[in-house]
Each structure stands twice: as structure tokens, then as C-alpha cells.
Amino acid sequence: MTDTVLSIRNLTAFYGDFQALFGVDLTLARGQALAIIGANGAGKSTLMRAITGILPSPAEAIQLNGRPIGALSAPEVLEAGISMVPEGRRLFPSLTVEENILIGAHSRIGNGYWTLEAIYDLFPVLKERRHNPGTALSGGQQQMVAIGRALMSNPDVLLCDEISLGLAPVIIRDIYAAFPRIRESGASVIVVEQDIGQALKVADHVCCMMEGRITLSGAPGDLSRDAIHDAYFGVSA
Amino acid sequence: MIWVDTIVQGILLGGLYALFAAGLSLVFGIMRLVNLAHGDLIVLAAFLILTVVNFLGLSPFVAVLIAAPVMFAIGWALQTYVLNRVLGDDILPPLLVTFGLSVVIQNGLLEGFSADSQKLSAGPIEAASLPLGPITVGVMPLLTLISAVVVIFALNRLFYRTKLGRAFRATSDDAVTAGLMGIRPRNVFAIATGIAMVVATIAALYLGIRANFDPSIGPARLIYAFEAVIIGGLGSLWGTLAGGILIGVAQALGAAVNPEWQILAGHIAFVLVLLIRPRGLFPRAND
Numbered sequence: 001m002t003d004t005v006l007s008i009r010n011l012t013a014f015y016g017d018f019q020a021l022f023g024v025d026l027t028l029a030r031g032q033a034l035a036i037i038g039a040n041g042a043g044k045s046t047l048m049r050a051i052t053g054i055l056p057s058p059a060e061a062i063q064l065n066g067r068p069i070g071a072l073s074a075p076e077v078l079e080a081g082i083s084m085v086p087e088g089r090r091l092f093p094s095l096t097v098e099e100n101i102l103i104g105a106h107s108r109i110g111n112g113y114w115t116l117e118a119i120y121d122l123f124p125v126l127k128e129r130r131h132n133p134g135t136a137l138s139g140g141q142q143q144m145v146a147i148g149r150a151l152m153s154n155p156d157v158l159l160c161d162e163i164s165l166g167l168a169p170v171i172i173r174d175i176y177a178a179f180p181r182i183r184e185s186g187a188s189v190i191v192v193e194q195d196i197g198q199a200l201k202v203a204d205h206v207c208c209m210m211e212g213r214i215t216l217s218g219a220p221g222d223l224s225r226d227a228i229h230d231a232y233f234g235v236s237a
Numbered sequence: 238m239i240w241v242d243t244i245v246q247g248i249l250l251g252g253l254y255a256l257f258a259a260g261l262s263l264v265f266g267i268m269r270l271v272n273l274a275h276g277d278l279i280v281l282a283a284f285l286i287l288t289v290v291n292f293l294g295l296s297p298f299v300a301v302l303i304a305a306p307v308m309f310a311i312g313w314a315l316q317t318y319v320l321n322r323v324l325g326d327d328i329l330p331p332l333l334v335t336f337g338l339s340v341v342i343q344n345g346l347l348e349g350f351s352a353d354s355q356k357l358s359a360g361p362i363e364a365a366s367l368p369l370g371p372i373t374v375g376v377m378p379l380l381t382l383i384s385a386v387v388v389i390f391a392l393n394r395l396f397y398r399t400k401l402g403r404a405f406r407a408t409s410d411d412a413v414t415a416g417l418m419g420i421r422p423r424n425v426f427a428i429a430t431g432i433a434m435v436v437a438t439i440a441a442l443y444l445g446i447r448a449n450f451d452p453s454i455g456p457a458r459l460i461y462a463f464e465a466v467i468i469g470g471l472g473s474l475w476g477t478l479a480g481g482i483l484i485g486v487a488q489a490l491g492a493a494v495n496p497e498w499q500i501l502a503g504h505i506a507f508v509l510v511l512l513i514r515p516r517g518l519f520p521r522a523n524d
Contacts, residue, residue: 052417074416083417090414094406103407106400107419153419 003030005188006051006082006157011061011070013043013050013212020046022212028157033179033189035203037196039232043212044192045087048161051190052084053077064156079107081156085163087192089146091134098130100145104152112154113185119148122178140171147175151182158182160191164198176202196228210234242372243493244486249374251465251485252382253447255478256440257458258465259388260433266472267409267429268324273335276459277342278434282308282441283450284346287355297357297442305438312434316427324426339455346452357445381443385481388436389474395432396474405429409472464507470517479518483510 006028013021021043028034038044049055051062052074059071069080083104091100101119120127123144129137134145143163150158164172172195179202183189193199199206200220208216208231216223216231261275272278282304289300319338323330365376396402404425408415412422444450444458461484468483469476484503491502510518 054413054416073421074413075419075421078417078419086414086417090411092407092410092414094410095403099403099406103403103415103418103420106404149418 004028005030005032005065006190007063007066008051009061009063011047011050011057013046013055013057015046015055020212021050024209024212024214026207026214028188028190030156030188031183031186032205033183033191033203035191035193035199035206036209037193037199037206037228037232038209039194041211042209044209045161046212047209048084048087048159048190048192051077051159052082075107078153078155082159083150083153083155083157084159085143085146085150085161087161087165089139089142091142091145091149093133093135095134096131097126097134097137097145100134101126101148101152104149108153114151114154116152119151122151122181123148138171140167140175143167143171143175144178147178147182151185151187154185155187158187158189160189162192162194164193164195172198196232208232239493243489245369245372245374246378247486247489248482249378249382249485250489251478251482252378252385253440253443253481254461254465254484255385255481256381256388256436256443258462258469258477258481259385259392259474260436260440261459261462262466262469262472262474262477263392263433263436264430265466266474267405268426269328269409270320270324270331270426271328271335272433273332273459274338274342274455275335275433275437275462276457277339277346277455278308278312279437279441279444279458280450280452280455281311281342281346282434282438283357283445284350284355284452286438286441286445287350287357290357297359297446301438301442304441305435308434308438309431312437313427313431316430317423320430321423321426339459343452343455350452352451352453354449354451355445356449357442359446363446377443377447381447384439384443385478388439389478392432392436392474401425401428461503464503468507468510468517470520473517473519476517476519483518 004027008024008026011021011024012019024047036044050057053072053076054074057070059068062070064080064082069077072080095103101116125141126144126148163175191199191202203220206218206220206223207214208228210231216227257279261272264270264272285304285307286297286300289295289303290297319334320331323334362376366373367376396405404420408420408422408425415422464484465480466477468480483506487506488499488503492499
């Protein structure tokens with residue numbers, strides 16, 4: 001039996017009168033890495049914002065470990081067990097590298113797999129630069145801080161929104177090299193990517209979005225190049 | 238030597254202005270809220286201390302220990318039930334609300350305490366002085382400056398050495414992302430306003446002991462506080478102390494030349510700093 005950690009059923013989301021998500025269904029198994037791909041404006045980041053409570057959703061539309069979390073606020077969603085690496089990293093400029101990481105544990109009670117030392121072990125370069133302002137680092141290092149910050153709450157589900165955006169391929173490779181250990185810690189991962197090749201490499205399961213809907217879903221090995229092309233662009237190759 | 242004495246008196250006066258301004262600076266630094274009622278809230282705290290002194294027969298220095306938690310609660314409730322509702326991208330609603338609050342506090346105090354001038358009596362310490370080399374300084378002004386330094390040092394420690402301070406800075410940087418870290422910005426704002434009111438109560442203690450006060454003097458204290466905050470650089474606490482001292486010294490020098498120039502000299506110093514350094518002396522790097 002598959003142990004479902006996150007279940008999304010018929011999720012809709014709106015920006016004012018504009019509907020951005022149309023009945024999205026999605027299931028994340030415990031320990032699974034799910035990639036969501038799609039072009040700009042497909043609704044990937046909106047889906048992330050809805051899951052994390054930034055955008056309001058119907059209560060029952062999102063369930064974490066069987067508990068409805070759709071109507072929870074962002075801090076409550078974090079406490080329930082979902083944390084996010086936001087698009088653009090969004091580190092806090094007033095905080096040092098170490099403070100940026102520590103603030104991820106703001107509402108944590110008790111210990112867990114991820115501690116400050118564990119984050120430094122995962123990304124050793126951050127320890128050397130721990131007293132620097134977070135925003136003084138290179139883009140790749142900032143992304144490491146953002147991932148470390150999100151892990152500090154010891155989440156059941158880690159959401160990564162466009163973490164390769166604007167980074168050099170070698171840096172992207174270094175960052176994704178940390179993912180096996182993140183999954184070993186027990187966290188299930190959802191990765192939002194525009195880079196299809198990268199997404200297929202890291203994920204057990206891929207969903208493609210277009211215009212606020214899931215247009216394709218399956219294991220990377222089961223999806224043909226043409227099927228992905230059709231689902232991604234909405235036209236046949 | 239008289240000029241040295243004048244400058245020292247100005248520095249000591251600056252301690253009082255820094256205390257007026259520290260709470261304003263704290264609130265602005267965290268939530269970008271300009272509280273036009275800040276001066277009136279200081280006066281409210283002064284009347285609260287006066288009430289405790291009159292009813293319980295305590296020294297103002299003891300009464301402040303009772304008034305401070307009450308003012309924290311008032312600040313917390315004010316932020317939670319009033320100001321949080323109007324905070325947003327538009328700066329106008331909080332300005333209007335705090336302006337209205339200023340009017341309400343002034344008229345409420347007028348109704349409750351009349352327009353008569355009041356003063357807090359601290360006993361012989363009010364007239365005590367200390368010889369410092371060739372000059373003599375009053376104990377109360379010295380205590381005021383020391384209190385300002387201690388308050389600003391404590392606020393800095395809170396900001397840069399505690400988990401709450403980290404949450405303050407993160408929320409100030411980006412409230413939405415702070416929410417993703419489990420921080421509740423509205424709670425953070427309420428605690429910040431509560432702390433600002435504790436600082437306002439300390440300012441009220443020295444205001445009430447050193448000068449007469451009545452329900453109408455809040456807006457003038459707000460102007461001094463504003464000037465100190467802006468001279469120092471918006472949101473910079475040590476800058477606020479420097480700003481307060483600069484206004485104090487300018488006023489003392491102005492008064493030494495001509496007593497009628499005291500207030501004007503402070504305002505001129507403020508304008509000059511704005512002309513030379515529009516972002517203040519110590520602006521925050523990420524503002």
C-alpha cells in the first residue's frame with residue numbers, strides 16, 4: 001500500500017476574479033520526489049502558493065497526512081509539516097547566513113534530523129560564510145541557504161519553486177546533489193522546474209501543467225518526448 | 238568653558254529626545270508604520286504614572302514599573318485590534334488612524350485630567366547635581382541620558398541577539414516570506430508596539446519629572462521624536478540616539494545665543510542634516 005503524505009483534490013485558486021488553477025488533482029507518496037513542469041504562467045508557482053497557505057484554498061482540497069490544511073495560514077501550514085524554498089530565494093537581507101538558516105526553525109518544537117550542523121554538513125561552504133549577510137553570497141550559495149532554511153523546520157514535505165532559475169549548470173548540479181540526502185531524512189519533495197531535463201533526472205514522478213491544469217502525469221520513464229512536448233506547449237511536436 | 242557646558246547640557250537633553258524617539262524608531266523600523274499618536278501615547282503614559290503615584294503614594298521610579306506593563310498591554314491591544322487592520326501597501330490609512338488616535342487621546346486626557354499642568358515629583362534628586370571636572374551636571378539629565386543609552390543598547394541586543402529580534406528583522410524585510418518561516422507578522426507587530434510603549438513609558442517618566450505636562454503637549458514631543466529618527470536614519474536605533482543628541486545640542490547652542498532661538502535651532506539642525514544627508518546619518522543598508 002502506498003503511504004500518501006500530500007493529497008490535492010479538485011484544487012482551485014483565484015487572484016481576485018482571475019482563476020489561476022482549475023481543479024488540480026495531485027498525490028505525493030511518502031519519500032517520493034515529484035516534479036512539476038510547465039511553461040511560464042502554467043500555474044506551477046500558484047499551486048505552490050496555494051499549498052503553503054499564501055493563497056486561500058478550500059479546506060478539504062489539500063490534505064497532509066489525512067488532515068485538511070487548505071484553509072490554514074502560511075505559518076500554520078509550516079507547523080503542519082510543509083516548508084517551501086520560494087522562487088527567487090527571498091533571503092532576508094537584514095539577517096546573516098546563519099540567522100537566515102536559523103529562522104527556518106522559528107516555530108519548531110523539539111529536535112529533528114535537520115539541525116544547523118546538519119545543514120552545514122550538507123552545504124559546507126555556508127559554514128565558512130555564516131557571518132556574512134545572506135544576500136552577499138553568490139546565487140548558488142543563496143539557494144543553498146534557502147534550502148537549508150526550509151529544511152530547518154524538519155518538514156514532511158519540501159516544496160522547491162524554480163530552484164535552478166538563473167543558476168549555472170554546474171551550480172544546479174551541486175544543489176541537486178543534496179537531494180538524495182534530503183530524501184533520506186524522510187522528507188518528500190515537490191520540485192517545480194522549467195528545466196524538463198533536470199526535472200526528469202531528480203523525480204520519481206512528473207506532472208506537467210498548462211493554463212492552471214495538470215495535462216500529463218506519470219513516471220519519467222513512462223513519458224515519451226512527444227507526450228511531454230504536447231503537454232508542455234499544448235501543441236503537437 | 239561656558240560653551241563646553243552648553244554642549245554637555247545639550248547632549249544630556251538629547252537623551253530625553255532619544256527616549257521620545259526610540260519607540261517611534263522601533264515601530265517604523267519593523268512595520269514601516271508612522272505613528273502620529275506617539276507623542277500623545279508618551280503623555281498618556283505620564284498621566285498613568287501620575288495616577289499610580291497619586292493612588293499608591295509611590296515614587297515615580299517605582300510607579301513606572303507598574304505603568305510599563307499596562308502600557309505594553311495598551312500597545313499590544315492597539316496594534317492587534319486597530320493598527321493591524323489598516324497596515325498594508327497604502328501608507329495613508331495608518332496615518333489617518335493614528336492621527337485620529339492622537340485626537341482621541343488628547344481629548345480623553347483633557348476630560349479625565351483637565352488642562353492643568355501636572356508634574357511628577359521625584360524628591361531631592363530633581364535638584365541634585367554632580368561636579369564633572371570644570372562643569373556641573375544635573376543628576377536627572379544625566380540619568381535620562383544613561384537611560385536612553387541603556388534602552389537603545391537593550392533594544393539593539395533584542396534586535397540582534399534574540400530569536401524575537403530575528404523575527405522582527407525578517408518580518409521587516411519581507412512579511413510574506415516570514416510567514417513561510419512560521420512567523421506571524423501580526424503578532425510580531427503587536428509585540429513590537431507593546432515594547433515601543435514600554436520605551437514610551439520610560440520617556441514619560443523623565444518628561445514628567447523634568448518638565449510640566451498637560452494633555453496638549455504630545456504633538457510637540459512627536460516632532461522632536463520624528464526629527465531624531467530622521468536625522469539618525471530611519472529604523473537605526475543608535476542613529477536615533479545620535480539624532481536626539483544633535484537636536485539637543487543644537488537647541489542648547491541656540492538657547493545660549495538667544496533663549497528665543499532654542500526650539501528654532503533644533504529645527505534648523507534637522508533641515509541642515511536633511512539637506513546634506515537626506516537619508517539621515519546612519520541609514521539602514523537595505524532600506
